[in-house]
Amino acid sequence: MPGVPGAGVPAAPGRGGRLVGRSVPRREDPRLLTGRGRFVDDIALPGMLHAQFVRSTVANGVIEAIDLTAVHEVPGVVAAFTAGDLALGDIVAQLERPEPEFVETAMPVLARDRVRYVGEPVAIVIARDAYAAEDGLEAARVSYAVRPPVTSAAAALAAGAPLVHEEAAHNTLVDVSLCATDGIDEVFAAADRVVRVDTRTGRQNALPLETRGAVAHWDDREEQLVVQTCTQVPHQVRTVAARCLRLAERAVRVVVPDMGGGFGQKSVVGREEIATAAAALRLRRPVKWIEDRKDALSASFLAREQHYDVRAAFDADGRILGIDADVVCDMGAYSCYPFTAGIEPLMASAELPGVYKVPAYRVRGRAVATNKAPTAPYRGVSRPQYVMVVERLFERAARELGLDPVEIRRRNVITDFPYTGVNGITYDPGSYLESLDLCARTLRDEGWYERRAAAAEEGRHLGIGYACFSERTGYGSAAFAQRRMAVVPGFDISEVRMDTSGAVTVTTGTMSHGQSHETTMAQIVADELGLDIGAVRLHQGDTDRITYGWGTFASRSITVGGSAVRLAAGKLGEKLRRIAADRWGIPWEETALGRGRVHRRGDPAVTIGYPELADLAYLRAHLLPKDIEPGLSATATFDVFNDGTFSNATHGVVVELDEGTGRVEILRYVCVEDCGVAINPQVVEGQCRGGIAQGIAGALFEQVTYDAQGEPSATSFLDYKVPTAHEIPEVTIHHLETPCAFSATGAKGAGEGGTIGAPAAVLNAVNDALRATGVELDRTPLTPETVHRALRGLPEPAA
Structure with missing residues (x-):
């Protein structure tokens, strides 16, 4: 990658015998799988x-x-x-x-x-x-x-509509506009090709198991x-x-x-x-x-119901010239605390250009109040929607310009880093082109393009679709402050404390709801202190024991929380080295940590164990040097003061459409992801697979609708169609690694990427399978009825 040595290389797990980078078994599993969890x-x-x-x-x-x-x-x-x-x-x-x-x-x-x-x-x-x-x-x-209720954003914005809140004229809670480029209308007027996508996504429930x-x-x-x-x-x-x-x-x-799960809800x-x-x-x-x-x-917090009307300008070679977008998010009846009703339209407006070099940009984003259950963040927050829109724009432009869908992406993805986009956001190094190429090469090498051609000759409908995207992770105070909320999340605080036996207790302000924090945080601390992972115990989720914390959302736990944990462990390690150095009468820089002991560099026979050092720190503190306080604990904070860190991925999907039923069957799913240093690759894969399942659910199955009186349609699993293991395919995951320069661990977030890429990739594959019909679909979920109509050459029903 130009200007980024080593970016996008295949991940190398467990370098030098370290725990970070290894798929250490989850420490939570024995408790949870044997029924000893406490919910x-x-x-x-x-x-x-x-x-x-x-x-x-x-x-x-x-x-x-x-x-x-x-x-x-x-x-x-x-x-x-x-x-x-x-x-x-x-x-x-x-x-x-x-x-x-x-x-x-x-x-x-x-x-x-x-x-x-x-x-x-x-x-x-x-x-x-x-x-x-x-x-x-x-x-x-x-x-x-x-x-009379208002049960859709369009109805809420209509002239004379009843007001959900009297103080919100036109039922609009947030209305922001960004024109990042002067003369954008002239850009569109001079373009060789202008394509448009008008898409809607269904209202969803995050549906945690608990x-x-x-x-x-x-x-x-x-x-x-x-x-x-x-x-x-x-x-x-x-x-x-x-x-x-x-x-x-x-x-x-x-x-x-x-x-038992949260997913933002x-x-x-x-x-x-x-x-x-x-x-x-x-x-x-x-x-x-x-x-x-x-x-x-x-009646719980819902999410996702959005409408995008977006056009993009391209030159004759398929290079994008500009994007002009109107985004309307149905936020339900109230703002959520602390993120406000701006959570979805602000995310979409700020980040819609994504992984592409977009030179001109204009957007209007609105949060609209309706008589529905309020909206909260749900895994991905607007990114599954705007990625779907942008990827549809590239697919449509490729079709109209006679270009290969992968090639038009290659010509437009960001390759030089750091890159400051037209939206004012600076992207840290990533492997956008590398992930796209590897994903496409995987499907080609497996022969799916030949199978697609053979299927067409047999009258079957196979399609191949891609989604190339980034996931902004590790939002710090600087990024959240741009949203001008009274409550500004960002930093995290960690304390690492060693007892007289040499065992370590770690606190974090993040909150696991299935992400394996007890394992990944312990890996970080064990490596930093040269300990066995079994000697490290994590405490989280107690406001009396944890100094302060913002919790877990926006893929921040390892990027921000894990960095605070590593810095705190590093401080404690320095204190251990200083105590040992004082005992030996040498500079502390001549010491090192490993295997639960402090060693003298160059003379491995000179060592002292952590229990002995802890005994000094707690029980014989009078022997400590005057500049070292009794006890063995250290606290550290971490914040991200730039625009955040960007994980990235490309998803490739192969589908087949059943002409008789309209059923969409996913035959192949490939994900190439880059979340920087993967603390535990198996955990990252679990995050990817779970996210992909939720993304497929949004693309093909899940939706809450309302009747004219505002009564929700889905009050049981008979009506809310959740995919089972039968509908979710096997997923192949390839890891690339572009270490993060802004976190203490080199890690970027990994929690939401699967959900972000899946809807776009599935929708593009379905449209590729429909190419002989002349029909293109732009709304999700893709119901069997809609697909069945499309296979007969009938367009989507009017919204």
């Missing part, structure tokens, strides 16, 4: 009560009355509260300062005067068991003055409200709970046990966990709430 629903406290929520049955209405009289008479019911009973503050996602492009809206913990979507919590019922709580819900009586839940109780001894909940952001839950309940922040402790603060905490505080008894699957599907 929220496993928690049982003495005297514990159970909670469920009375939810709105209308999408838009004024609450006229809430009658809970009969609820109190239900056997087993202990209490029932409305918003007025609990007097809670609102959850408000704010900007740092007022902005004309942003409308701030408050989300009440329990609806007070107005409901804005079906499933919005109106009251909480507390009972001795979960069944009595459900019975209590049926006895609640809520009357509404029903108003639904949301919380157990809260008051600790008299500590004078503290303890909330155990499955959240990706424990410190943010603590902050919001304290504010809503009007408590000092130290009076709230949030603890996260094992967690749990990276925001939910209303139900705050209401559960409020009920426990009011009753001074433990209260548990576990979300049932119906509520999880219909």
